[in-house]
Structure formats: structure tokens, C-alpha cells
Amino acid sequence: MTGVDASSLVSPPPSQRSAGRNLHRFANPGRFLRISGAVLPWLAVSAVALIAVGLIWGLFFAPADWQQGDAVRIIYIHVPAAWLASGGYMALAVCSVLSLVWRHPLADLAAAEISPVGAGFTALCLATGSLWGKPMWGAWWVWDARLTSVLVLFFLYIGHVALVRAFDDPVRGYRAGAILALIGVVNLPIIKFSVDWWNTLHQPATIKFTGAPTMFVGMLWPLMICLLGYTLAFVAIVVARTRAAVMERRIRGLLMARAAEDTAA
């Protein structure tokens, strides 16, 4: 196991126990495997059920928009994908802080597993935005502030994926990826406020934390269900990938220990 202390698979180093003690309770990979193994089936089933309900409601029962017609139904895919593109990057940044500050053993693995999934959801956001833009704006793509900043987010995800895998020593890859992820956080408020700061073709936010949504309730409900369903799906995928990464790391450790024993004997 290159650059990874095998003891980190069991418990954090003693020097780190005082700082972030509560966080490290959840950093034990054995405990993570146990808890995630119990939670994962419920996450996956809830996600599939909510997505099915939300999409069927949005496609067949929600009303069409008076201006956009049925094309507005793309919102039930596009908005959850956009939310998860930004939310996923926020989760990546949190893992990066945990990794850089507290050397959280699971944070590195989780960050490396979040970025490919985040890239997929950002690509989904861009693709559905394009499919929505063509009938509404008459163009597949415009160099609008919102679209461009989301494209930059996609490149940040791809950069993180590439950087983490670019080093022979995985720990150096995780550190470099964490720094890139934290630098890229500056893009999140740009995405959020791009429609307010610049005159964009993209419409302003219809759902705000600070005020009532400017959306008909018959459209809002399926959208909320899709948002929750896709969020649970994102979490389930990341948890499953992180479980796999923890087990793969343990396999590498055992194989290397066995090889060392064979060499000594």
C-alpha cells in the first residue's frame, strides 16, 4: 500500500485523536463499512422510488408552462442535476478540508469518489440545459455567464479526477486534489449569482432560500420529489463507491503484507 499506513485502516494515529475526535469516530473504515452497509439499501430503494414518482408526475401529470409548453418538463432532470453539480462540489470541498486539516482517513477516499460522480451530474446538467436551450433560445449553447461557469465546474471536476490519479504516491494525489478542490470553491458563488450579476440568457432562480418560490405548486411538488430522489441517488452512488474503495485499499494492504512475509521467508 504505497504511502498509506496500514494502521490507518483501523484507527487514526494517536496524535490526531485530540483534534477532531468526534470526526474520527466516523473515520474508522470498519465502522464506515458497517454503517454504510446498513444504510445503503434504504438509500438506493428510496432514491429509485422517489425518482420514479417525480419523473412520472413531472412527465404526465404536471401542467405545461404557458410560455414554454411541454419543454418545461426538462426542468425535472435539469434542476436536480444542476443542484447536485454544485452540491457535489461543496461535498468535495468539505472532504478536502477534512483531508488537509485533520488527515481524515476516509475523506481522501470519499473525495476521490465524489469527483467522477459530480462530473457525471454536471455533464447531465449541461446536456439537459442544451436540450432545453435549443427549442427555447434557438441555440444549443451560448457563452452565457451561468452556462460558462457550470462548464468551468465540469472542468474542475475532470481536473480533480485527473490530478488525484496523476501521482504514484496516492497521498500526494489526494493532497493536490484537495488543494485544487478548495481553489475551485470560488466558482460556486459565481454559478449561484451569475444570473444576478450579469445580464444572462439563463433565467434567474425560481426557488430561493430567502423567499417563496415563483413557481406553480403543481410543478413545484414533482420538482422537489425529483430533487430529493436524485440527491439520495447521488449519496448512494458515492457511498457505494467509497465502500468499494475502502475494501480495495484493504485488499492492497493484505496483498502487500503477504508479499512482504513471502519475501522475508
Added chain:
Amino acid sequence: MTHLPFIVASYALGLLIPGAYGIAAYVRMRGARVRLAAIDPRQHRSAR
């Protein structure tokens, strides 16, 4: 539906991309579990 191809394409992508990630994650997790069970001495101890 006037924009049916765009809507169908969006819904197809909305199911295919997360679905592909989900299936790939499940296959990878199951493979890792099987390989780990084959070599981890702790698994053998708990099985006895």
C-alpha cells in the same frame, strides 16, 4: 407535445447517466467484497 424529442432525450439521459453510475458502483463494490472475503484472515476467523 411539440418538443417531444428534446424531452425524451433529457429523460433518457436523466435515467441512463445515474443508472450507469449506480450499476458500476454496485458491480465494483460486489467485486471488492468477493476479493476481500477470499483473502482477509478476519473473514475466516469470523466464519469459524
